[in-house]
Amino acid sequence: MADIAHPAGGSVHGTETSRRDFLTLTAAALGGIGAASAIWPFLDSMNPAKDTLALSSTEVDLAPVQKGQRLTVVWRGKPVFIDHRPDEEIKKAQEVDVSSLRDPQPDSERVKKPEWLVVVGVCTHLGCIPLGQKATDDRGQFGGWFCPCHGSMYDTSGRIRQGPAPQNLAVPPYEFTSDTTIKIG
Numbered sequence: 001m002a003d004i005a006h007p008a009g010g011s012v013h014g015t016e017t018s019r020r021d022f023l024t025l026t027a028a029a030l031g032g033i034g035a036a037s038a039i040w041p042f043l044d045s046m047n048p049a050k051d052t053l054a055l056s057s058t059e060v061d062l063a064p065v066q067k068g069q070r071l072t073v074v075w076r077g078k079p080v081f082i083d084h085r086p087d088e089e090i091k092k093a094q095e096v097d098v099s100s101l102r103d104p105q106p107d108s109e110r111v112k113k114p115e116w117l118v119v120v121g122v123c124t125h126l127g128c129i130p131l132g133q134k135a136t137d138d139r140g141q142f143g144g145w146f147c148p149c150h151g152s153m154y155d156t157s158g159r160i161r162q163g164p165a166p167q168n169l170a171v172p173p174y175e176f177t178s179d180t181t182i183k184i185g
Ligand code: FES
Pocket: 123, 124, 125, 126, 127, 128, 147, 148, 149, 150, 151, 152, 163, 164, 165
């Protein structure tokens, strides 16, 4: 049940997905960059110049990702969290009183399709990688992601709900190129 790394194109054609609670994908950017490591700050320092980055994009095949699964891909040296949200997660995200939020944003402005949430997986406090991609992870009180560094909690729309982080998890630029494929960047 090895994770699938697909450095050429970024597609995942998963096997044994029924036994997984998450998938990890290493997707090289089309511009020729892309690497995976748990040491994101180090990778950041190794990133190529901005003009090269501007060209980079990552295509992701979402077809193998079952409802309730979360997928991590790498885009421009950063983790991007893709959540195939089950109905209850969508409902929770939509029911929140937006005016009560630190970084007020309705869920509808953060997704292109309600069942797919795509966010940069970097805590907006000091840049740790929040937990929550595995079903067994601590996802905090709001069911999204929990950053153990200083206790920030994000909801099922990736919005900051508790802890020191000032902003919601960022939504990267992306588009659906087919029903089940997105291009990030
Ligand atoms: S870096 Fe996430 S809470 Fe501080």
